[in-house]
Amino acid sequence: MPDTVELSADHVEPRERVEDALARVTSLLRRQRLVEGLIVDQVGDGGDAALRNSAVTQTIKAELERTLARLHPADIAFVLEALPLDERLYIWELVKADRDGEILVEVSDAVRESLISSMDTEELVAAAETLDTEEIADLAPDLPQEVLDDVFRGLPVDEREELRAAMSFEEDMVGALMDFDDVQVRPDVTLEVVLRYLRRFDELPSQTDQLFVVDRNETLQGVLPLPKLIVSDPRLTVGAVMEPPVVKLLQHEKADVAASAFERYDLVSAPVVDTNDRLVGRVTVDEVLDFVRQRADEEALAQAGLREEEDIFASVWKSFQNRWTWLAINLVTAFIASRVIGAFEGSIQKLVALAALMPIVAGIGGNSGNQTITMLVRAAALGQVTPGHARKLVRKELTVALINGLIWGGVMGLIAMLLYRQVPLGLVMVLAMTLNLMLAAIMGVVIPITMIRFGRDPAVGSSVMITAVTDSGGFFIFLGLATLILV
Amino acid sequence: MPDTVELSADHVEPRERVEDALARVTSLLRRQRLVEGLIVDQVGDGGDAALRNSAVTQTIKAELERTLARLHPADIAFVLEALPLDERLYIWELVKADRDGEILVEVSDAVRESLISSMDTEELVAAAETLDTEEIADLAPDLPQEVLDDVFRGLPVDEREELRAAMSFEEDMVGALMDFDDVQVRPDVTLEVVLRYLRRFDELPSQTDQLFVVDRNETLQGVLPLPKLIVSDPRLTVGAVMEPPVVKLLQHEKADVAASAFERYDLVSAPVVDTNDRLVGRVTVDEVLDFVRQRADEEALAQAGLREEEDIFASVWKSFQNRWTWLAINLVTAFIASRVIGAFEGSIQKLVALAALMPIVAGIGGNSGNQTITMLVRAAALGQVTPGHARKLVRKELTVALINGLIWGGVMGLIAMLLYRQVPLGLVMVLAMTLNLMLAAIMGVVIPITMIRFGRDPAVGSSVMITAVTDSGGFFIFLGLATLILV
Secondary structure, eight states, X not given: OHHHHHHHHHHTSOOOOHHHHHHHHHHHHHHHHHHHHHHHHHHOTTTHHHHHHOHHHHHHHHHHXXXXXXXXXXXXXXXXXXXXXXXXXXXXXXXXXXXXXXXHHXXXXXXXXXXXXXXXXXXXXXXXXXXXXXXXXXXXXXXXXXXXXXXHHHSOHHHHHHHHHHHTSOTTBHHHHOBSOOOEEOTTSBHHHHHHXXXXXXXXXXXXXXXXXXXXXXXXXXXEEHHHHHHSOTTSBHHXXXXXXXXXEETTSBHXXXXXXXXXXXXXXXXXXXXXXXXXXXXXXXXXXXXXXHHHHHHHHHHTTOSSOOOTTOOHHHHHHHHHHHHHHHHHHHHXXXXXXXXXXXXXXXXXXXXXXXXXHHHXXXXXXXXXXXXXXXXXXXXXXXXXXXXXXXXXXXXXXXXXXXXXXXXXXXXXXXXXXXXXXXXXXXXXXXXXXXXXXXHHXXXXXXXXXXXXOXXXXXXXXXXXXXXXXXXXXXXXXXXXXXX | XXXXXXXXXXXXXXXXXXXXXXXXXXXXXXXXXXXXXXXXXXXXXXXXXXXXXXXXXXXXXXXXXXXXHHSOHHHHHHXXXXXXXXXXXXXXXXXXXXXXXXXXXXXXXXXXXXXXXXXXXXXXXXXXXXXXXXXXXXXXXXXXXXXXXXXXXXXXXXXXXXXXXXXXXXXXXHHHHOBXXXXXXXXXXXXXXXXXXXXXXXXXXXXXXXXXXXXXXXXXXXXXXHHXXXXXXXXSBHHHHOBOOSOOEETTSBHXXXXXXXXXXXXXXXXXXXXXXXXXXXEEHHHHHHHHHHHHXXXXXXXXXXXXXXXXXXXXXXXXXXXXXXXXXXXXXXHHHHHHHHHTHHHHHHOTHHHHHHHHHHHHHHHHHHHHHHHHHHXXXXXXXXXXXXXXXHHHHHHHHHHHIIIIIHHHHHHHHHHXXXXXXXXXXXXXXXXXXXXXXXXXXXXXXXXXXXXXXXTTTHHHHHHHHHHHHHHHHHHHHHHHHTO
């Protein structure tokens, strides 16, 4: 079979690494800019037409188009993300229009916005029409209403229903991860019939590792994993070989629940049912993987006070908008700390060493408190922190704080003593650091546990709060003790 | 077929939520403690035997065992993680010995250590022997050498080879995610033959979405997705319907590469080859999902200065070990900042308002610098930051810093002016805040890009560095300007 050999030899050609593709695109763009520069030098700024039609730029453009055509949509998305705005939009124009939709689904929100704003209604409608309903729902928040209306009118009735359903879910619900590509079979047919039914497809939906067994009312009866379908006797009925689903997800559950289930039970797909146990769709592991990654990114960004994923080439104005809230909040807490210091200005004037030492006391409290909070927030995210354990946790954290306070406070107290040749100053330093560490320990447990008790996400804001407490608290403890003992 | 109906009715019984299981275990443990307390009250401390044999405690123990037997190993792992040490070890004893292995694989490193230290050599060897080679390799770092030697001797020769190979990879290599459960077929057989071959298995390895097509030398020729196997004409040969693998991973590549590929191309499994293109194993999406989650957790912990995942019920000593490095590093940077302030003690004595205002200048620089760094580190992790863009990024960040400085510096300057009734003090405040924000912007780009250029991971340590620079720098700029202009 020479045909097969030919095919396989061709097939194992390794896919180009996306980093290499990016490097090639970047170097082609640079060459093009050089050429354009030369032409402008020769014919002046008016030579626009000549420029556009020059043989060299045409060759480079064709080479870029060829490179893009070979790339997976996710890889084109990667290249677009890595380019500054002007080059990004130039490349976006070179991408074949029929691939626009799948690429828009892949890029980050920030970059998607920049691409969509460069397209007109017609292009957007055409792009959306190449997508599945759940993908359209993903794009929907970024699309102009006009485009959405057009797309909606273009859909068959059942898909309109699906789109409406998909758009009704919050981003953090199971429904937002769901697709409608579930293959359904009845329990009373034989595997032979199922196999014949499947052969009528050209291919199965991606990530299909199991078929969903439903009765006439679409109630979920069980699942039929493809491997089981393959290894079982074809004369058996679906009902005889089907298995219970490892989990059944509900549309309105938190997506976190789905993510934990996929991680815990190593799932590839899972059925989604409504409250009447009727199958409405499925969640697949690729969506879960994206969700987990995105959630982790959001947390890291929120930790640093960025409201959302920021395109590194975003405009100055967009960057400002994304960052100002956090800076403002921190200014407020810094101002409060500053007023605490202000209250002790008399003591500082008498003993100016206090000014130099006080940031050390505040700093170590913030660091230590953040350690406690981070540990608790992660355990809480896994559902492992119950308010019942609060006392046990506080006791442990207090002991750790006491040890840290005596050791590091001792070290710093000794240094302060030697530096300023005052034994009492050293003792105040030890005492203040120990007390501020203990304050950090208590608040590090109390803040997240209180937030959990009130149904808030402890990951958001805990870190600002603890730093505010340990800064103002640290200054107060240190300057207060110094005023009592030294001044 | 009443049998089927019976079966299906039984099957759709929903699995107990793991949170409910945890709540039940906790309440049973509490009841047992209560009963034990009563018995001790009645018969005194010597009544140990009576206590252990009392009918009530026996009933509770049996109920606990029944609950545990019904749970998935990953769910038992979850329950163990959520319990304080004494209760954790009690529950661990109640778990059937033949499940020990699969549970040890599921728990976090910290909890695994606590469980392993409660088991003797024999128990550990027995637990390890229930596992696949790649799972044993995962446990290996935590097992005593003696146990490893015993396990090794008990393995057949080919599995010894696999174990040796699996243990040779660093945690962040593709090889560490790999398993050896790849099902291989030859290109020249028909699908019919493949189907017959597969029916000889009771079930296929989990996460089998494709078969790997290899020639006589084990060279990878292509892949045969199960859906394709099902929908194609059984008389065709494997070679005629096989597809090129979407990616081929190399054993010694970074696991990050595998994770990106799975995310980008929505894979369920991918072949791993050696440098001669010979198939050595496969990576599956469940391992990738765990890797992504774990990596995100590690980053979040590292950000707060925890060296590793900490069991919230860890001993005080373990917690101290996990946290001291970070506190020590921060004390050093805080001490340097303190010396900077110390150099300006004369100025502070003359104008004590400086002491109250200086933390505001330092603080906003740290916050803003961390925003820049976080954004860059995430973009860098995606491979989207090239040193060639450094200048463009610095220019943009400087502009944002300038705007933030004028706005927030202006606000704070105004407040300082009103508070201390000194116009020049307000102006120094505006100037110092703007300059420190610009310092933060430059260092926020330069630090991570320099680390990338030297092949270091910018996620580790960037945040400490920027805070050190903006603290000391902020104090220096503010106090220096004040000394020049005001004092």
